[in-house]
Amino acid sequence: MTHSIDRRQFLKLAGLGGAVLVSGWRSSDGIAAADSDFYFVQLSDCHWGFEGPAQNPDATGTLKKAVAAVNSLKEPPDFIIFTGDLTHTTEDGQERRKRMTEFRDIVKDLKVKDVKFMPGEHDASLDHGKAFKEFFGETHYTFDHKGVHFIAVDNVSDPRASIGDEQLAWLKADLERQPRDARIVVFTHRPLFDLYPQWDWATTDGAKAIEVLQTRDNVTVFYGHIHQEHHFKTGKIEHHAAKGLMFALPAPGSTPKRTPVAWDPQVPYKGLGFREIEAEARPVKYDITELPVVKA
Amino acid sequence: MAALKRRALLGGIAAAALAGVGGGFALRAYAAERVIPVKARRFTYEPDEIVLKLNEPVILEFTSADVVMGFRAADFNVRTDIFPGKSSRVRLVPDKVGTFTFHCDIFCGDGHEDMDGTIRVER
Numbered sequence: 569m570t571h572s573i574d575r576r577q578f579l580k581l582a583g584l585g586g587a588v589l590v591s592g593w594r595s596s597d598g599i600a601a602a603d604s605d606f607y608f609v610q611l612s613d614c615h616w617g618f619e620g621p622a623q624n625p626d627a628t629g630t631l632k633k634a635v636a637a638v639n640s641l642k643e644p645p646d647f648i649i650f651t652g653d654l655t656h657t658t659e660d661g662q663e664r665r666k667r668m669t670e671f672r673d674i675v676k677d678l679k680v681k682d683v684k685f686m687p688g689e690h691d692a693s694l695d696h697g698k699a700f701k702e703f704f705g706e707t708h709y710t711f712d713h714k715g716v717h718f719i720a721v722d723n724v725s726d727p728r729a730s731i732g733d734e735q736l737a738w739l740k741a742d743l744e745r746q747p748r749d750a751r752i753v754v755f756t757h758r759p760l761f762d763l764y765p766q767w768d769w770a771t772t773d774g775a776k777a778i779e780v781l782q783t784r785d786n787v788t789v790f791y792g793h794i795h796q797e798h799h800f801k802t803g804k805i806e807h808h809a810a811k812g813l814m815f816a817l818p819a820p821g822s823t824p825k826r827t828p829v830a831w832d833p834q835v836p837y838k839g840l841g842f843r844e845i846e847a848e849a850r851p852v853k854y855d856i857t858e859l860p861v862v863k864a
Numbered sequence: 865m866a867a868l869k870r871r872a873l874l875g876g877i878a879a880a881a882l883a884g885v886g887g888g889f890a891l892r893a894y895a896a897e898r899v900i901p902v903k904a905r906r907f908t909y910e911p912d913e914i915v916l917k918l919n920e921p922v923i924l925e926f927t928s929a930d931v932v933m934g935f936r937a938a939d940f941n942v943r944t945d946i947f948p949g950k951s952s953r954v955r956l957v958p959d960k961v962g963t964f965t966f967h968c969d970i971f972c973g974d975g976h977e978d979m980d981g982t983i984r985v986e987r
Contacts, residue, residue: 657973657976658974659973689971694971694973727970727971728934728970765936766967768967768977824963824965825965825980826977
């Protein structure tokens with residue numbers, strides 16, 4: 569895909585030499601567009617605690633390698649987000665907290681300290697997000713960064729994979745405070761649209777969220793859950809699924825069951841990875857660069 | 865005898881209500897439909913393969929042996945919650961031939977993701 573480091577370097581240089589050129593660009597919220605280009609990193613589906621040598625014989629090493637890979641990026645991202653399934657599910661609440669403690673200890677080694685977390689169903693569906701909140705805070709929230717309004721939507725704390733009316737009302741109220749042309753990025757764990765409901769790759773009331781999001785012109789969704797890159801458009805909203813960091817899953821409907829893809833000893837860590845996302849203001853777009861856990 | 869008939873009639877009305885159908889004709893049609901019991905338990909359905917005939921509507925009657933679970937057959941737009949201690953019924957019209965997956969859509973435990981089965985529809 570794109571060579572984002574080069575691109576970022578170019579933008580940086582262009583910014584240095586083009587202050588006058590871009591001084592007339594102002595977004596509707598008054599933030600200079602020249603200040604608005606940045607990039608962040610998305611990691612997803614780490615499943616810390618998973619055991620399955622046939623799917624990942626380096627189950628305790630992959631996340632650490634991903635942390636090292638992020639730390640080795642030439643230019644640090646503005647922030648990092650984990651889009652759910654930080655840990656692999658367990659019915660034992662004590663074990664769940666142990667896994668979250670271990671996960672938190674590993675990601676503490678990230679050099680970038682602005683790290684945001686979201687739950688996946690493995691983290692939150694068995695206790696409605698209780699343990700997750702103890703460790704990582706709220707399961708849905710917003711923040712603003714360099715002219716982009718970010719919204720983390722929780723579609724996993726309800727074991728029925730529902731966002732729920734209360735959170736939908738919160739989402740609607742938040743969007744109503746944004747200008748119609750605001751740059752909005754939504755993070756979720758599950759897809760908001762019916763990607764493949766036969767494998768539970770959907771959100772029960774995701775259509776309601778999409779209906780609300782459609783009221784704004786520049787909305788892009790980044791999510792996880794399906795352990796593979798996937799790109800889809802509903803109306804004017806783009807939805808981008810990320811790879812996982814424990815095991816890959818087959819393409820939707822390509823096999824009878826949603827069985828994890830077997831580890832390929834010839835190509836270790838195949839199908840795993842993370843991504844950097846470069847947010848550009850004019851025109852509004854997000855350049856995605858997929859990165860491997862380990863460089864070939 | 866009269867009491868038995870009355871109970872049967874009430875049972876039919878309750879079943880029709882569960883299926884979301886009304887009227888005398890629908891009630892008679894519903895009463896004639898085959899009922900297939902399905903027992904859910906962590907993390908299986910029994911049976912986990914349901915064989916149906918094309919265009920022959922059936923009633924799937926679920927019970928749970930332990931916790932609250934779900935049943936979703938997305939290809940037929942059919943779903944229900946499954947509760948311990950009471951039965952849940954859904955009507956399914958197999959309008960296409962083939963093998964289709966169903967699964968539990970309520971995250972019910974550490975084996976949840978393996979809780980699925982198939983519906984095989986034959987001519």
